[in-house]
Every structure is written in C-alpha cells, then in structure tokens.
Amino acid sequence: METIKTSDIMRIINVMADVIIENEKPFCDLDSAAGDGDFGMSVAKGFKVLKAEWDDLSTANIGKFLRSCGMIITEHCGGASGPIWGSAFMSAAKYSAGKIELNLSEFAELMQSAVDGIQKRGGAKLGDKTLLDALIPTTESLKQSALAGSSFKEAFTIGARAAVEGAEKTKEYGATKGRASYVGDRSISYPDAGAMALGIIFTVIAEKF
Amino acid sequence: METIKTSDIMRIINVMADVIIENEKPFCDLDSAAGDGDFGMSVAKGFKVLKAEWDDLSTANIGKFLRSCGMIITEHCGGASGPIWGSAFMSAAKYSAGKIELNLSEFAELMQSAVDGIQKRGGAKLGDKTLLDALIPTTESLKQSALAGSSFKEAFTIGARAAVEGAEKTKEYGATKGRASYVGDRSISYPDAGAMALGIIFTVIAEKF
Amino acid sequence: MKKIMNKAEDLVVEMCEGMQKAYPRSLVFEPKYKIMRRKELNKDKVSLISGGGSGHEPAHAGFVGTGMLDAAVCGDVFASPSTIQVYNAINQTSSSKGTLLIVKNYSGDCMNFDAAAEMAEDDEDVQVERVYVNDDVAVKDSLYTVGRRGVAGTVFVHKIAGAAAEAGSDLLAVKAVAEKVIANVRSMGFALTSCTVPAKGTPTFTLEEDEMEFGVGIHGEPGIVREKIVSADELASKLLEKILADLPCDQGDEVAIMVNGFGATPLQELFVLNNSVTDLLASKKISLHRTFVGNYMTSIDMAGASLTLLKLDAELKNLLDAPADTSALHV
Amino acid sequence: MKKIMNKAEDLVVEMCEGMQKAYPRSLVFEPKYKIMRRKELNKDKVSLISGGGSGHEPAHAGFVGTGMLDAAVCGDVFASPSTIQVYNAINQTSSSKGTLLIVKNYSGDCMNFDAAAEMAEDDEDVQVERVYVNDDVAVKDSLYTVGRRGVAGTVFVHKIAGAAAEAGSDLLAVKAVAEKVIANVRSMGFALTSCTVPAKGTPTFTLEEDEMEFGVGIHGEPGIVREKIVSADELASKLLEKILADLPCDQGDEVAIMVNGFGATPLQELFVLNNSVTDLLASKKISLHRTFVGNYMTSIDMAGASLTLLKLDAELKNLLDAPADTSALHV
C-alpha cells in the first residue's frame, strides 16, 4: 500500500510554507473585505520563521517534525492564526507521534485530528465562515479517497478541489466566528480569507506532489 | 471746495465692509499661497460685527464714527488684522476728532494717519510685503491729487489704481513681515493678501463713489 | 502610505522601544516577547495583564503603571500576541495573589490568552483568571455569534480593576469588579477615514468625501452601515442612542464617559463631540461623574471617534477616582 | 472636509466648552472673551497667561492648571486673539505679583498681546511683562525679518515659568527664567499632509503621495523645502542636525526633548520617531534628562511632527521636574 514518509510530510510543509510566504499580500487582501486585513501577514510570519529554522527542526519522525513546526507556529504566527494553525499542527503531531510513515487512511485521520485541534481551541463548526469550511471538506474527501483506494496524488487533487469549493461557498455565509462576524450581513458575498487560503495552498500541494 | 461729510465716510466704510464680507473666501485663498489662509475670515469677522452693530455706531462726527468702528474692529477682527486695521481706524479717528467734513487734502492726511497707526503698531515699512505696499501708494496718490485740485471721484479712481499696482508689485518681494516671511524666498511670486485686498476694496469704493 | 517609520516589520519593536525610552523611570520593555511592564513590581498585589494587537496606542502599554496594569503584551499590528508571549508575561509578573488577564473579546486574543493561561496553570503555584471585555454595541451579541468586540471600554476595566488590585483586593475580588465594569460599559464608534495597516500600505477601505462608516471597530473593519456625514450634535445623539438602547440609564444615574479618538482625529474635534455628548446627557438628567477625552484606544491612523459610557455605583466611582499614574492616563 | 463639527463659526467656542465640561473641577471658561482659566486662582503668585490662535490643541488651554498657566486666551483658528480678549484675561487673573504674557512670535500675536499689555498698564496697579517664544529653526532669524516663529518649545516655557511662579518667584525672576528657556530651546518640524482650516474647508496645500514639507510651522504654512519622504531614522537626523546647528550641544550636556505630533499623526509613529531621536542623542553622548512624546502643539489635523530640544542647567532641570497638573501635561 502507498505510504508517505517523514520526508514527504516535510516536502508538503515546505511547499505550504512557500505558498503562504509568496501569497502574503493576496491573503491580506482577502482579509480586508470583511476582516482586518492582516491574515496573510499573520500566517506568513510564522512560516518565515519555520523556513529560517528549517534545519533545526526535528526529523526523527512525523510526530516530532509536526510538533516542532507547531511550536514555532504557535509562537510566531500572529492573531487568531497562531493558536488555530498551531493547534492544528500540535494535534496532528499527537496523532502521528512516533510514526515514520502514513497510508492515505492514516493521513486522512491526521487531517481529522488537525480539524479537532482547531475546533477544541476556537469552537467553530462547519458553516461558521472560517478555514474549517475548506479544511473539513478536504478531510472528508481524503477519507472517501482512502476508502476508494485512490493514490495520494489523486486524493490530494480531489481534496484540493473540495477545499476550493468549500471556500467558494463561504461567500454565501454571514460570518459568526472571527472578525467578519462584526460586519454582520455585510460580510455576505465576501469569502473567508482563511478558507480561500487553504484552497490555494492545497491546490499547489496537489500539483507539486 | 469739494468736501465729504460724515455720511459720505459712512457710505465708504459701508462699501468697504460689503466688499470684505463678499470676498471672505477669495481673501482667504490669497493668504493660502504663502500665509496661513485665514486673512479673509479675520477681517470679515470684524466687519460683520460692524454691519450688525451699524445702527449703534456714533454718527456725531467723523472722528467719533471712525473710533466706534475701530473699537469693534480691534475687538472682533482676528489675527494680525485686528490690531492692524484697528490701529488704522483709531489713528484716523484721532486725526478727524470733532470734524464733520474733510476736503481731499484733509482726507489724504486722514489716510496718512492710518498708515502711521499701522506702522506704530506693526513696525513694517514700504516693501515689507504687507498691506502698506498698497496703502502707502494710495495715500501718496491722494496727496498728489489734492495738490492737483482733482475731484474726490478722480482721486479715488487714481488712488485705487495705485493700490492695485502696489499690490501687484508685492509679488516680487520676499516677505519680511507677517507669516509669508516664514517661507522665505518661496513667497516670491505670490502677492501679499492684505495688499491685494486693499486694491480690490479701493477699486470698488472708487466705482461706487 | 505616509507614515513616520522605518521598516514595517520593525515598527512594533521600535515603537515599544521608543515608548520605554520616553519613560525610563517607570517602564521596562522586553523585546523578545514584546512585553512592556512596570519597572517596580509589587509581588503582593494581584497582577494585571492586558494586551492585544498593536495599532491601538496608547493602549495597552500606555496604561502600564501604578493603579492600572502591570504588563501589556504587544502583538503585531492588529494581530493578537501569541500564546507564548502572553505565557511569558504571566511568568514575568507573577505575584503571590495571582494574575488577572484582561482580554478584549476577539477570537484571536481569546484563543491566545486562554491557551497561555492553560499553559501557566499547568505550571505549579500560578493562579490565572480571565475577563473578556465586550463593550461594542455596534456588534450583535447572541448565542450564534462570537459576541460583541472589546474596544475603548477596556480602558475603564484597566482603571478600575487596577485600583482594586492596588488597594489589595484578592484575585476573585479584582475579577468580580472587572466583570462589574464589563457589565456596565458600552461603546459605539464611527470612522471618517480608513486606517492604513503599515505592512499593507494601502487603506483597508475607502470612503467618499461625504461618507462615514458607522459602527466600526478598532481594526479597520468596515462598520455596520455606511452613511452620509452628519454634524457633531447628530453624531453624539446617534452614538448615545445606540448605547442607551443596550444599557438603559435613568434620570439621576451616574456615569463616566470616554470620548475616544481613533488616531488621526485631533483633540479639537473630540472636544466638540464631548460638548455635544455632555449637553445631551444633561438634557436627559443623567449625572456625569467623570469625563475622559483623548486618544486612548486608537485604530492606527483612522479619523473618527468612539463614545464609551460606564454606569457607576459607589464602588466603581471610588475605584475610578483612585490615583493612577501611567503615561497615558493620570488620575 | 471630514471633521467632527457643527458650524465652523461655532467651533472654537464649542471646543472650549467641551474642554471645560471635561474638566469642571479645575477649569472655568468665559465664552465672551474665550478665556480658559484656573478655577482656583492664587492672587499671590505671578499670573501666567498665554494663548494664540486655536487649532493647536491641547495648546494652550490644555496647559492651564497647577504649575503651568493661569489662563489661555483662545483666538479663532490660526488667528491671534484680539487685544480686547487678552486685556480681559489680564484683568480676570490679575495678581499682587503681576502678570507674565507668554507670546509666540507671530506679528498678529505680538501686536495683540503688546496692545493689551499697554492697555492694562494704562490702568493702575497692573504690572505686565512679556516674553516672545521663537524656537523654530526652520525660519531664519535676522535683523531684516520678523525673526523665528514660536512653536512647540512654548510648552517648555509654560512648564518652567509655571513652576517658578508656583514656587513664589517674583515677576522679573519668572520672566528671566522664561527667557532662559527661550534662549535654550529650538524646534524643527515637517508635514506629511496639509491641515484643513475648518472655515475654509479645503487643504491649505497639497503634497504628492511621496512628498513631505520640511520646515513647516503650525499654521499650515508651507515649509522651507518640499522633499521626498524619508525613513524615521533619516527624519530624526535631519531634524536634530538643523537644531544642533543653531544650538550646539557638547558631550555630556543635558537636554529635554519633545516629540510633538501635529494632530493626525498617531502616537505609534511618534514613538518610532522618538526611538530614532533618542538613539541619535545617545550616539552623540548628549544626556537625555526627560522626554515628552505626544500631541502638545498641533496644527489642526496635519500629519507630521516636530522635534524640540531644550538645553538644561540645574535651575531649568529642577523647574522642569517640579509638579504640574494640567489636562494635557502631568509631571
């Protein structure tokens, strides 16, 4: 059965970091419509530190690697993004503690634990107009792909599409979580910045995998 | 010999007030180029009060009338304009104390005393880029007209032209008095607001006389 | 973007250093975790920590000092400080009486301050309580939302909880009086211009020459409605109406108010607004105990202002009037 | 024009009323002559009066209080108060020790304060002295000009003369120490935007997005040169260079500084500028005794700032450190 190794996870996170850093400004713009315009900066900040300290990250196993990423993200991502992305990584790290490879089904469970971590910290659910509206559909799609016996490449491509669709749908929701909630119905017709960002990140990860 | 009476002086001051009030904004604009943009407002403020209290002004004689104008102007014109215009009126009032008519030569002397009052208060001289650069030429022109035996109407027309020419010339001076002095040579090519205003005021007075 | 700055990424640290250097007798700044704290800490009083994104100066570092905060944790512009920053602030100012975190109700701040409190409580001997300020009546407060935002009313929480802590109250008593302030304080704001986040370099939104945003927060979020600009008197009555609808005041009730500028609005205009507000309160026979006019909780370089009203009882009045000696507020 | 106001012609009075209503315990405002004065006057100390055009808030009314001014006379926006206004302020605050007028060196202010002093001295029993503050090094000081303008350095004159008066010095001693401050204080400012005079409604000048005016005053006058915007560090060094060229300071000299905002520049940027200035002074081994950062002498809603440097000796240091309790400055 196809599995991915610690080094594959490292490559994925590396692509993720690059996409986030390249898109710092566009991600800020996404947050300007109904948020406070700093989303791109907040996430990029942590991922820049991650890249800078890349060589010092633990590579002993997937769990240790994700945990060392999570510590940096928690410390250096600003705003809501620090605890959200930090808890996602820390929670995924817990799931993958000691593991050096994952099959697709396990990878989907790792994503599910990231979702759980975010929900435990921030209390949002599907439809609250947060990045969960992209992350949960991707996770569900990965689980389906695992059941269908797809390859990682196929699963990532379909999973990214689910994120993009989920993000698009946030345009229709009045926000309840995060700053977009403060403008009430005026946030309708603007998508959620975090969800849109995940759509873009997952798409590039799938392309480069 | 042609003379003007208290009522003529009152008509002249009334026209002066109307011109100043009508030109509040343009006079401010003149002061914006190298000054602080408030000249129109400063003078208009006093002359609006003058108009409002017109019926209460003393009309016993020219001196008393000008003195009651001077008191209002000193109190209500803002900025430099209060003491400048106020001292002009108070000084002219002193010259005309008890008088109920003036011939052209006496009128020119009254203007001279206004010049003296302004110079005593503010210390400026011809060429300092102030309203004196319009007022002094007018006063000199009135003295010449008196010697030449001109009518008031003729004298006012030529006197107004002298004010306009004097004001135009202030474009060439770097300012030394007033706020224009703070921008140094950058005030060159802009005329002095007070001098330009006197040119306009005297022109209308001459037309309506 | 026209700002007095060097590089955007250095702005927060340079600003904090510049502040500490202005008040070297009373403040210490710790750049690694961007913590501004009192030079002399009293280990036998409840420690008060607040903070949040930067861009609200003088909040919160300007309220560090006798009778108010012990430390302020500074995030990046409009971004909550991280969990690790807050955790370090708790450790650096720990006291025998415990620590109260005064958090403005934003998901980012709540998540970071919560996580930091959990981390600190996992260590031994540290007792950490939290209050969440949510005074902004522009935002609907319901079960289905994250609730109202915390804005300028937070300064009243700093002041009153700070006075209680200074007076020797224990942690639960300080928390209780902070919650009493929160229950009795409401704010409403409007913007005449957008702010410009330094790292972004362009305004977050744009308004026509005759437009204002009514119901804005302090992070450049658009408000609840875009309207034509109205006079100071009308502004005062719109603001007060919104506040009193949520926090009814009767004749004879005593209040304190804060007319707070958002950064680019001069004191001249704030005093004009205060004149209108004060006259309105007098006409409603609401008794005005104390007034604050100035820039307390800003939104970078936004033109606009907010009105905060705090309903007082004898306890709150005493604590509001108690001495405070900070760089931005002096009683 | 985007301003919180009612009618432009009512602005100054509404602003002053709004200020007095914020500080009813310490201030009295007399609307006929627009005089803001202390509620409790001490008839046995030298009376200090300042004032000038409005639009510089908190100057000057914000400095009325213990240890600083007894009265501030408020002109219209950017226009000197009238002779009659100043004359009435002298009468309303007359003391057995006489009165010192602190005048910013502008022809309008000088003429009106001079004429008022002459009027008051024509009455019996009133002794009135005047000092003219001229700290702005942007302007050339020569026999052929009206001399330098008075700008933010005026606040140091208020503070130090105020402390001397409060300590019981006689009129000539208070005047002498005020003149010592004037001899040792210099300022330099720059604008990032023009201000808008309320009655006019449009900006006095316009700047491109990458331009600043260097050497501006506090009345929206254009500066001495229009330049490209530079970093905070470069601004600090340009300002300081201009000041030190006129007021040389050696290693070990002690100074106080004021980083003053012009109205629309937020505290955030002023602290960044202060950081740059403070580092520069340290590198020159000039010793910094006390720092003031904030909006003290504004130019309505102009974005920009000025730097003021005051060279100190033991006497000035003591008086600068003496207590002051006013709405805008607290020591």
Ligand SMILES: Nc1ncnc2c1ncn2[C@@H]1O[C@H](COP(=O)(O)OP(=O)(O)O)[C@@H](O)[C@H]1O
């Ligand atoms: N409670 C939450 N749970 C999950 N995601 C959230 C939550 N609140 C906000 N977010 C996500 O965070 C993004 C905003 O991040 P950021 O701009 O860094 O935070 P802030 O709101 O503090 O400025 C939103 O677009 C949203 O996707």
Ligand SMILES: Nc1ncnc2c1ncn2[C@@H]1O[C@H](COP(=O)(O)OP(=O)(O)O)[C@@H](O)[C@H]1O
């Ligand atoms: N010392 C002076 N003597 C005569 N006129 C003067 C003097 N100083 C200024 N002025 C005149 O006053 C005008 C400016 O008036 P105003 O704008 O009211 O005063 P301010 O300079 O206080 O804003 C100038 O244009 C000039 O003509």
Ligand SMILES: [Mg+2]
């Ligand atoms: Mg954001």
Ligand SMILES: [Mg+2]
């Ligand atoms: Mg002028």
Ligand SMILES: [Mg+2]
């Ligand atoms: Mg944010």
Ligand SMILES: [Mg+2]
């Ligand atoms: Mg003026």
